Amino acid sequence: MSSRPELKVDDEHGFIKFFKSLPAVDSDVIRIFDRGDWYTAHGEHANFIARTVYKTTSVVRQLGRNDHTGLPSVTMSVTVFRQFLREALYKLGKRVEIWASPNGRMNWKLAKQASPGNLQDVEDDLGALAEAAPVILAVKISAKATEARAVGVCFADASARELGVSEFLDNDLYSNFEALLIQLGVKECLIQIDKAEKDKDPELAKLRQIIDNCGVAISERPAGDFGIRDIEQDLARLLKDERSATMLPQTDLKLAMGSAASLIKYLGVLHDPSNFGQYQLYQHDLAQFMKLDAAALKALNLMPGARDGAKNMSLFGLLNHCKTPVGSRLLAQWLKQPLMDKAEIEKRQQLVEAFANDTELRQTMQEVHLRSIPDLYRLAKRFQRGKANLEDVVRAYQVIIRLPGVLGTLEGVMDEAYRDPLDEAYTNKIRELSDNLGKLREMVETTVDLDALDNHEFIIKPEFDDSLRIIRKRLDRLRTDMNSEFSDAANDLGQERDKKIFLENHKVHGWCMRLTRTEAGCIRNKSRYLECSTQKNGVYFTTKTLQGFRREFDQLSQNYNRTQSGLVNEVVGVAASYSPVLERLAGVLAHLDVIVSLAHVSVHAPISYVRPKIHPRGQGRTVLTEARHPCLEMQDDVQFITNDVELTRDKSSFLIITGPNMGGKSTYIRQIGVIALMAQIGCFVPCSAAELTLFDSILARVGASDSQLKGVSTFMAEMLETANILKSATAESLIIIDELGRGTSTYDGFGLAWAISEHIVKEIGCSALFATHFHELTALADQHPQVRNLHVTAHIGGTGAPKPPTSDDDKNNNNNNNNNNNEKREVTLLYKVEPGICDQSFGIHVAELVRFPDKVVRMAKRKADELEDFTSKHDAGAAAASDAYSKRDVEEGSALLKDLLVRWKDEVAAQEMTRPEKIARLRALVAGHGELLANPFFQSVKTL
Numbered sequence: 001m002s003s004r005p006e007l008k009v010d011d012e013h014g015f016i017k018f019f020k021s022l023p024a025v026d027s028d029v030i031r032i033f034d035r036g037d038w039y040t041a042h043g044e045h046a047n048f049i050a051r052t053v054y055k056t057t058s059v060v061r062q063l064g065r066n067d068h069t070g071l072p073s074v075t076m077s078v079t080v081f082r083q084f085l086r087e088a089l090y091k092l093g094k095r096v097e098i099w100a101s102p103n104g105r106m107n108w109k110l111a112k113q114a115s116p117g118n119l120q121d122v123e124d125d126l127g128a129l130a131e132a133a134p135v136i137l138a139v140k141i142s143a144k145a146t147e148a149r150a151v152g153v154c155f156a157d158a159s160a161r162e163l164g165v166s167e168f169l170d171n172d173l174y175s176n177f178e179a180l181l182i183q184l185g186v187k188e189c190l191i192q193i194d195k196a197e198k199d200k201d202p203e204l205a206k207l208r209q210i211i212d213n214c215g216v217a218i219s220e221r222p223a224g225d226f227g228i229r230d231i232e233q234d235l236a237r238l239l240k241d242e243r244s245a246t247m248l249p250q251t252d253l254k255l256a257m258g259s260a261a262s263l264i265k266y267l268g269v270l271h272d273p274s275n276f277g278q279y280q281l282y283q284h285d286l287a288q289f290m291k292l293d294a295a296a297l298k299a300l301n302l303m304p305g306a307r308d309g310a311k312n313m314s315l316f317g318l319l320n321h322c323k324t325p326v327g328s329r330l331l332a333q334w335l336k337q338p339l340m341d342k343a344e345i346e347k348r349q350q351l352v353e354a355f356a357n358d359t360e361l362r363q364t365m366q367e368v369h370l371r372s373i374p375d376l377y378r379l380a381k382r383f384q385r386g387k388a389n390l391e392d393v394v395r396a397y398q399v400i401i402r403l404p405g406v407l408g409t410l411e412g413v414m415d416e417a418y419r420d421p422l423d424e425a426y427t428n429k430i431r432e433l434s435d436n437l438g439k440l441r442e443m444v445e446t447t448v449d450l451d452a453l454d455n456h457e458f459i460i461k462p463e464f465d466d467s468l469r470i471i472r473k474r475l476d477r478l479r480t481d482m483n484s485e486f487s488d489a490a491n492d493l494g495q496e497r498d499k500k501i502f503l504e505n506h507k508v509h510g511w512c513m514r515l516t517r518t519e520a521g522c523i524r525n526k527s528r529y530l531e532c533s534t535q536k537n538g539v540y541f542t543t544k545t546l547q548g549f550r551r552e553f554d555q556l557s558q559n560y561n562r563t564q565s566g567l568v569n570e571v572v573g574v575a576a577s578y579s580p581v582l583e584r585l586a587g588v589l590a591h592l593d594v595i596v597s598l599a600h601v602s603v604h605a606p607i608s609y610v611r612p613k614i615h616p617r618g619q620g621r622t623v624l625t626e627a628r629h630p631c632l633e634m635q636d637d638v639q640f641i642t643n644d645v646e647l648t649r650d651k652s653s654f655l656i657i658t659g660p661n662m663g664g665k666s667t668y669i670r671q672i673g674v675i676a677l678m679a680q681i682g683c684f685v686p687c688s689a690a691e692l693t694l695f696d697s698i699l700a701r702v703g704a705s706d707s708q709l710k711g712v713s714t715f716m717a718e719m720l721e722t723a724n725i726l727k728s729a730t731a732e733s734l735i736i737i738d739e740l741g742r743g744t745s746t747y748d749g750f751g752l753a754w755a756i757s758e759h760i761v762k763e764i765g766c767s768a769l770f771a772t773h774f775h776e777l778t779a780l781a782d783q784h785p786q787v788r789n790l791h792v793t794a795h796i797g798g799t800g801a802p803k804p805p806t807s808d809d810d811k812n813n814n815n816n817n818n819n820n821n822n823e824k825r826e827v828t829l830l831y832k833v834e835p836g837i838c839d840q841s842f843g844i845h846v847a848e849l850v851r852f853p854d855k856v857v858r859m860a861k862r863k864a865d866e867l868e869d870f871t872s873k874h875d876a877g878a879a880a881a882s883d884a885y886s887k888r889d890v891e892e893g894s895a896l897l898k899d900l901l902v903r904w905k906d907e908v909a910a911q912e913m914t915r916p917e918k919i920a921r922l923r924a925l926v927a928g929h930g931e932l933l934a935n936p937f938f939q940s941v942k943t944l
Contacts (some may be wrong), residue, residue: 004054005038005075010843014106016064016071019043023099027215030088032081034100034111039081048073052092053084066499077684089116093188093217094411096122098268115216118267123378124387124677134187138259138266139177140226150333151177152255154263155184155284161275161384163238163260166284167253173720173818175728179291179697180284181214192219213294225265226258234264238279250283275377290680291697293728295721297701299736300673301631302335310411312634315674318685321600323370326586327593329759334594338680338696342614344791348595348682349611351425352416355599356684361413362603365596373399373593374389376586383576390448390458390568393575396582397444405858406772426592433585447571455505471560473877477552482511485546489513489529493522504540509533511550512542546836595682602684606633606640609684612675613691621648621765622676626688632679633686641831642688644673647767652788654761656778657771657793658838664831665771666702666738669793673698673736673768695734695767699725702738726764734820735768750774761787778837791838792831858909886936894935900925900932 009015018783019042025031030048033040035479041049042063050057062070076084088094093116101109112121119126137155151174152167164184170176181189189211191204210219222353232251251257256450260303269275297303304314310808311317322328339345357361374395382388410427413419444450449461462472463775486503493503495515502514509532515523520539530547542550561568602609607628615621626642631641641664646652658664675685679692699720717742725735740753755776760768770777781787904922932938 004059004080005077007040007073008518009061009063011039011106012064016109018072018106022281026220027095028096028219029095029097031097031099032076033108034098034171037078039076039078039350040073040095041076042071042073043612043729047071047818049076049084049578050074052104053080053089056550063091075789075829078281079189085114085125089114089355091809098122102178104328115188116217116350117186117219120385123381124818128503135183135184136188136190136225136263136267137181137186138190138221138263139207140192140255140258140262141207142255149174149203150255151182152253152257152259153177153375154256154260155186155269156263156324160844161278161280162280162875164261164282164284165250165253165260166255168286169384171208171727172904173724173829174206175293175724176286176291177207177931178210178214178724179728180286180507181211181216182226182292182297183286183289184284185333185336186214186216188217188219190221190225190259190266192223192226192262193461194223196846200215210294214297219266220263221266225262228254228257228261231257231261231264234261234270235279235281237276238264239281250281251323253283274384277625287696287735288340290340290677290695291699292336292677293697293699293721293724293727296673296698296700297336297654297700299670299702299738300677300698301670302677303332312631313677315631318631319598319601319632321366321597322593323366324373324451324589324593325375326373326590327370327597329377330590331594331597334681335677338677339682340617340680340696342616342694345614345680345682346564347421347425347686349614351595352682352684353601353611354413354415354422354601355882356602358413358415358418359603361409362596362599364409365406366600366921369402369409370589370593370596372402375587376528376582376589380579381587383572383579383582386576388572388576390460390572392443394450394453394458394570396575396578397441397448400434400437403437407434409433413778429587429588433581436581436928437578438583440575442449443571445565457561460567463739464567465563465564470561471556475556475560476552478549478556478599482546482553483550484544489546492528495522501901502538506532506540509540509542510547510554513546514538514540519676527815533767534935536625549883598681598683605630605686605918607623607686607687607688610690612679612685612687614679615691617696620647620653620767621692622647622672622692624672624675624687624690624692627675627690630668630674632671642879643833644699647672647693649765649767651808653766653784654757654768654780654784654787655770655790655794656780656787657769657790657833658758658773658775658778660838662831663792665792665819667831668833669738669769669771670702673700673734696732696738697728698734699729700736700738701725701740702736726756726759729760730765731765731767733766735764735766737768739772746899750776754780757787775779775837789835789837791836792833793838812826889935889937893935895930896929 001061017374022031030045031041032045033042040046040713046060047057050060054074060072060074064070067704070681083094088096096113097116098112098114098921102111112125114120114122115136117134119134126515135155135157137153140152142150149172150166150167150172151170154165156163168176168181180186181739191207193204193210194201209219235251251286269279292302301314303316304311311320313719314318316332319335320331324333339348356911374397376399379388379392379395382392407427407430413422447460447464449457449459452459460468462468482503486501487497490497493515501518503511504514505511505690506514512532514537516538517534520534523539523541529541530543532542534540572779609630622645624645626778627645628640628642636843647655657668659665671686674828675687675690676692676695678685679690682693701718722740725737729735733824737756740749740756753770753772754777756782757768757770757777760766762778765786777791780929781789804873904925908918909919926932
């Protein structure tokens with residue numbers, strides 16, 4: 001990074017002494033020092049930034065002495081600092097302290113603090129890099145009972161003046177808490193730490209694991225912060241409601257109030273008097289949205305991953321054709337909060353249908369109106385926090401003057417069927433908000449010099465003050481003089497004005513001229529022209545005459561700003577009073593943006609999406625015709641093979657899918673989850689026809705991977721995810737299991753897969769999809785009528801040359817043929833799901849596709865055949881043994897054996913016996929039990 005500033009500190013020894021006197025900070029805190037137009041970090045923080053930003057520690061310099069006794073230091077330009085800030089807060093989960101020295105040397109003060117959930121102090125530093133408004137949450141638990149845990153939370157978007165609380169019972173795996181973290185999109189979580197018990201508390205360890213799995217930064221807070229002694233007094237100062245805080249029903253939620261106390265203290269909201277009487281308190285109902293676990297979030301590719309290259313790799317990327325930042329943020333929220341209310345879903349569907357069916361309405365809304373809407377939510381926050389200026393007032397004005405155009409477009413809808421829904425959702429609300437903002441529009445048109453906007457100047461009209469009028473006249477005269485100098489230069493250089501040569505107000509050089517880079521040679525060797533800088537868009541230069549005009553212009557502009565500052569403050573103050581209206585407008589336009597985006601995707605898919613029919617909860621019927629995976633069908637060179645799905649309670653609610661690797665099992669089961677989620681956010685779905693029941697949760701166990709750093713093996717990860725499913729699922733859930741039991745031995749794995757499947761079928765009774773290589777699992781269909789066997793098909797035919805695969809397992813869901821000719825056969829994966837069982841595996845076929853050595857492939861086939869022969873012989877022997885006794889023999893023999901063992905247990909318990917004595921006594925009891933010895937089933941057991 002060639003632009004890295006030099007390390008120059010006036011009083012090196014004084015600063016080193018000051019730095020070493022600072023109290024130590026936690027390992028997740030990074031200290032940075034603001035030195036005006038560059039930044040420094042020191043000590044371990046310098047080494048961390050060097051590794052993170054510069055990817056090398058060679059950039060570290062020693063402050064003081066140039067040896068190991070100096071203070072390791074690193075410098076950052078403003079651009080590099082902002083990039084680091086983004087990475088530290090968004091990706092690394094770090095907290096940042098920024099120290100500044102406003103009054104000169106050695107007067108360092110902590111100026112700003114930021115964490116992943118609280119970006120208020122650094123929003124201006126992040127600028128355009130700022131992501132969605134983060135949610136920060138505090139949690140307090142009570143785990144006295146053996147099974148149920150009480151959980152209380154308080155959460156907030158740190159830049160919004162509202163607090164949400166919730167209190168609920170949870171199981172020992174904290175499944176509801178996990179679902180809440182995902183629903184809210186939490187970025188940072190405050191947890192209560194008792195230093196003495198920190199490493200001994202198993203409940204705290206579970207919480208940490210869940211928070212970490214959801215990608216949320218953890219901040220430890222002392223137990224004292226969660227005390228509720230002063231919470232009612234604090235809420236009384238913060239809340240808008242004039243009634244006493246003690247009257248609010250939420251204050252009965254003691255755990256949630258403890259979390260609220262911690263969050264209020266952490267955010268420091270009581271230190272800012274402008275917050276008093278501005279907050280709202282509301283209670284969040286976990287059940288109003290579909291629950292998603294962290295595994296489902298990954299399995300359904302809901303949000304973009306770090307390695308996702310193409311936009312369409314995630315569902316958010318596919319659906320996000322929003323034109324406004326507030327729209328994109330709302331879409332991300334909707335994807336994590338699918339609705340559970342049938343009526344609300346159908347309202348959204350009808351709005352999507354209105355824009356999908358009316359091409360002109362959709363395109364005009366996207367390309368003309370929404371494209372020009374700024375981030376109104378952030379704009380309103382700038383006004384609320386007193387950071388707004390005249391430019392922000394103008395930006396708000398520019399939105400207001402566009403509202404009549406939006407209204408005109410909505411009112412022009414010809415189809416009567418959609419008029420009322422559009423009026424209710426948008427037209428009536430925008431008209432009311434536009435009327436409310438009318439006075440603000442008038443004030444801006446009266447006071448602000450809108451003509452000056454062409455020169456990117458934000459000033460009050462000079463007519464308002466005699467001094468302003470005089471300064472304005474002199475500024476106008478200077479502009480005339482500068483234009484005259486510009487014309488002379490253009491003629492002298494033989495360049496055409498405003499095509500090859502330009503007069504511009506540069507943010508660094510002020511008023512100067514610019515030539516395109518191809519024409520820049522004409523000023524070389526001409527002493528009249530002074531070159532300022534070379535940039536991508538050309539070469540900036542000036543003349544001595546223009547420099548003089550520019551200096552006078554800058555001085556007059558400063559005078560103008562000083563003179564108008566009082567008027568500007570008044571205008572900004574009036575505009576700030578409209579913040580609540582701007583926030584409401586942001587909400588309406590964000591909703592409109594998301595609906596239009598969903599309509600756009602539904603229409604522009606390779607095959608248009610359809611509006612699904614939604615059944616009420618409890619009906620348990622989902623039928624998808626010619627279903628497709630919305631993300632995979634968008635990949636290049638993919639001709640997607642469609643498949644039908646039927647999930648009907650008591651008839652086909654549990655689907656077992658077998659078939660070859662790379663055959664499409666994973667795609668099939670995941671696309672059903674994706675379609676269900678899309679339907680419950682109100683979107684159309686990739687099918688030719690669809691009807692779905694409402695699912696209260698989507699729970700997944702897909703592709704376990706090791707987490708050695710966390711001490712979690714593949715098998716342990718499998719079991720943790722599955723335990724969460726079994727404890728969370730209800731009869732209205734959708735369970736997706738892609739392989740289970742592969743992390744342990746075949747027999748143990750199959751036993752677990754069978755037991756888990758049977759528990760889902762008999763005890764839970766919900767819709768479930770189970771992709772497996774355990775072909776024996778298909779026998780469940782013989783015992784339970786709601787179990788259905790499906791398989792992905794493969795055609796085995798003549799010879800052919802092997803072709804390399806085009807992607808990983810199940811990600812090549814197209815109709816390319818994959819061939820195998822080592823045994824003169826061709827295997828074609830058809831990607832079609834059909835009823836019945838797949839009676840063979842194609843794992844060795846996949847090894848051939850990826851060019852395993854022939855010797856290895858032949859050995860694999862020979863060993864597979866040997867194992868098959870061994871299994872067949874073993875099965876034949878077991879079958880012969882089973883023919884020797886009847887079902888009645890088994891029942892009688894089991895009962896006799898149980899009675900004998902109970903007798904033996906009682907005798908052993910009554911006397912003190914050694915291990916050999918206990919075994920001898922058992923043998924004696926068996927030998928004396930003639931009826932048991934004569935039982936054929938017991939004879940077969942005894943011989944094992």
